Structures are given as structure tokens and as C-alpha cells.
Amino acid sequence: MKKRILDLQPYKPGKSPEDIKREYNIDKVIKLASNENPYGCSPHVETTVLSSLHDTATYPDGYATELRKKVSDHLHVDENQLLFGSGLDEVIQIISRVLLCEGDNIITANETFPQYKHHAIIEGAQVREIPLDNGSFDLDGMFQAIDDRTKIVWICNPNNPSGTYLNEETLVRFLEKVPPEIVVVLDEAYYEYVTADDYPNSIPLLAHFNHLIVLRTFSKAYGLAAFRIGYAVGNAQLIEKINIARLPFNTSTFAQQAALAALEDQDFVKECVRKNAECLRDFQQTLQRLNVEYYPSQANFIFVRMASPMELFNFFLKKGYIVRPFPNGVRITIGTKEQNKEVLAALEDYVKGHVFN
Numbered sequence: 001m002k003k004r005i006l007d008l009q010p011y012k013p014g015k016s017p018e019d020i021k022r023e024y025n026i027d028k029v030i031k032l033a034s035n036e037n038p039y040g041c042s043p044h045v046e047t048t049v050l051s052s053l054h055d056t057a058t059y060p061d062g063y064a065t066e067l068r069k070k071v072s073d074h075l076h077v078d079e080n081q082l083l084f085g086s087g088l089d090e091v092i093q094i095i096s097r098v099l100l101c102e103g104d105n106i107i108t109a110n111e112t113f114p115q116y117k118h119h120a121i122i123e124g125a126q127v128r129e130i131p132l133d134n135g136s137f138d139l140d141g142m143f144q145a146i147d148d149r150t151k152i153v154w155i156c157n158p159n160n161p162s163g164t165y166l167n168e169e170t171l172v173r174f175l176e177k178v179p180p181e182i183v184v185v186l187d188e189a190y191y192e193y194v195t196a197d198d199y200p201n202s203i204p205l206l207a208h209f210n211h212l213i214v215l216r217t218f219s220k221a222y223g224l225a226a227f228r229i230g231y232a233v234g235n236a237q238l239i240e241k242i243n244i245a246r247l248p249f250n251t252s253t254f255a256q257q258a259a260l261a262a263l264e265d266q267d268f269v270k271e272c273v274r275k276n277a278e279c280l281r282d283f284q285q286t287l288q289r290l291n292v293e294y295y296p297s298q299a300n301f302i303f304v305r306m307a308s309p310m311e312l313f314n315f316f317l318k319k320g321y322i323v324r325p326f327p328n329g330v331r332i333t334i335g336t337k338e339q340n341k342e343v344l345a346a347l348e349d350y351v352k353g354h355v356f357n
């Protein structure tokens with residue numbers, strides 16, 4: 001066995017709403033811990049997937065032909081620039097598996113999506129975690145950490161868990177400096193939610209930077225987390241090599257159908273994004289009024305900074321809200337308008353309780 005595996009922990013899912021209901025004897029629990037879409041997915045997804053349920057005995061289309069065509073039209077890229085995975089989780093695994101050898105290194109931030117590090121360790125690569133600078137990726141620090149064994153730079157934009165983003169100018173300056181043999185992976189899992197004008201328009205950048213790979217998923221704004229489907233977009237030659245490590249039937253017929261239907265209903269996504277932006281604005285205004293520190297977010301979650309995050313986590317839990325604790329705060333998924341109101345009222349109770357105790 002690879003000895004380094006013993007240093008790692010398997011992914012530990014948070015407590016389920018059912019666990020919490022039993023434990024605290026409450027009947028309403030809202031999970032705001034995994035940045036799932038509180039509005040579900042487009043209604044077209046259900047009809048489309050149900051109509052393909054008769055076809056269970058045949059293997060899925062390993063090339064995801066129909067979906068590939070649709071996504072390539074949607075993004076204005078060539079079909080051979082795409083690689084589909086069973087969620088971005090799998091895409092991250094495949095990229096790591098292909099690009100990393102023992103003794104190589106990756107560069108990323110210290111508080112970001114944990115799978116970049118996890119797979120680097122499995123492949124025997126060293127992980128250089130550059131501290132976030134006020135919640136944002138420190139690209140200068142990351143550039144300085146590059147050496148001749150660096151193979152991948154992982155950037156999450158907007159970043160999970162901080163919700164902050166890098167603008168196009170900052171990103172382009174970085175891409176221009178990074179040597180072309182080092183792959184820069186831009187994880188845009190929350191791309192659809194961003195409202196900032198200077199957020200990078202990353203797909204056109206692929207024409208200028210052959211070492212750039214952009215990741216997108218159907219799990220967040222499209223509301224298809226249960227189906228497991230996401231993709232990478234990059235230079236065709238690079239994608240072709242990475243594709244070698246992909247399992248032949250890694251995305252199911254139903255996931256492909258669901259993604260197709262979801263992509264066709266852009267109005268649904270737009271509406272989710274609009275509601276999210278509204279709730280996010282209310283959330284940030286309340287935090288300002290209560291004098292609670294947070295990172296300004298462009299995603300469907302917000303990182304509230306707290307000296308004792310477990311205390312706030314447990315406070316929320318008793319009230320039936322599952323949020324995600326981190327060493328320096330909690331990450332709260334933006335729910336529906338009604339959920340948001342309730343969560344903000346609870347947060348206000350918590351903060352006021354602290355002032356007067």
C-alpha cells in the first residue's frame with residue numbers, strides 16, 4: 001500500500017438532517033452546509049430523466065456526445081476541449097492522477113477546496129499551501145512558491161470557503177507569468193452565481209493560455225449535485241492526455257440527460273442566481289449592522305468570521321440549521337428567502353446574546 005494514504009482521512013460527510021432531528025428532538029432541519037441549490041433544479045430535468053429510464057441495460061455514451069455538443073455550443077469551444085467527470089470531484093482526481101508524479105508539487109491556498117490537496121498527497125506530490133490574503137488567493141505568494149517540480153497551480157474562483165474572487169486583470173497577469181509547462185486549474189464551481197463585473201471571462205482566455213484549465217459543474221447553480229456531473233475545458237492536446245485516465249463510462253446516461261435538460265433551461269438558473277444575489281445582499285447588510293466580520297461573497301454561501309466557530313455552529317444546530325464550521329469561522333449556504341430570514345434572526349439572537357452576557 002502507498003504509505004502516504006495512511007496520513008489521509010476519508011471524506012467525512014456532515015451530520016444528516018435526520019441525525020439532527022433525532023438528536024435535538026426537533027422536526028424541522030435545514031441543511032446549509034454543502035452549498036446546494038435550495039430551489040432544486042429545472043423542472044425539465046425530471047421529465048427528461050424519467051423518459052430515459054427505460055434504457056437501463058445499455059452502457060452510457062462514454063463520449064457524452066449530445067451533452068458535449070451542447071456544452072461546446074454553450075461555451076463556444078471545440079468539442080475536443082471538454083472532459084466530463086462524475087462531478088468535479090472526479091475531474092480533480094483525474095487531473096491529479098495524470099499530471100503528478102512522486103516528488104512533484106502543487107501550489108494552492110491554505111483555505112480552499114480540500115480535494116486538490118487530497119489527490120496531490122495520494123499521487124505523492126508535495127502541497128504548497130499559500131495563506132489566503134484577507135480571504136483572497138495571494139497570487140504573488142503563489143508565484144514565488146513555484147519551482148522546477150511544480151506541476152499544477154489550483155485556484156478556486158470564487159473561493160470555497162471564503163466566497164471571495166479574483167478579478168480578470170489579476171488573473172491574467174498571473175497567467176502571463178506562470179511558465180507554460182505548469183498547468184493552472186481554475187475551479188469555477190460557483191461561476192454562475194458571480195455578479196461582479198470584473199470577474200474573469202475565463203473561457204476566451206483559453207485561446208491565449210494553453211496551460212489553463214477551467215472547471216465547471218452542474219452541482220451548484222444547476223441543482224444537479226445528486227447526478228454527479230461536471231467538466232473541464234482546456235487546450236485540446238492537454239485534455240486529450242488527461243482523458244486517458246478517465247474511466248470509459250464515468251458519467252451515467254441519466255446524469256448526461258439531466259445536464260442537457262438543465263443547460264436548456266437558462267431561465268431557471270438566472271432566477272436562482274437573482275434570488276441568491278438578493279439574499280446574499282440581505283445577509284451582508286445584516287452582518288454589517290451586527291458588526292460581525294465576514295468575507296464579501298460572490299457565491300451561494302458566506303463565510304462568517306468568528307473566534308469560536310464551534311459555539312456558533314452548535315447554536316445553529318440546536319435551532320435546526322446545519323452550517324459548516326472551519327477553524328476561524330463558519331460557512332453558511334444561502335438558502336431561500338424564508339430560510340435566510342430565519343437564519344439571520346437566529347444569528348442576531350446569537351450576537352446579541354454575546355453582547356449582553
Ligand SMILES: *Cc1c(COP(=O)(O)O)cnc(C)c1O
Pocket residue numbers: 035086087088089090113156160187189217218219225228229230
Ligand atoms: C462543490 C465543489 C466542487 C465539487 O463539485 P462536484 O461537481 O459536485 O463534484 C468542486 N470545487 C468546488 C470549489 C466546490 O465547491
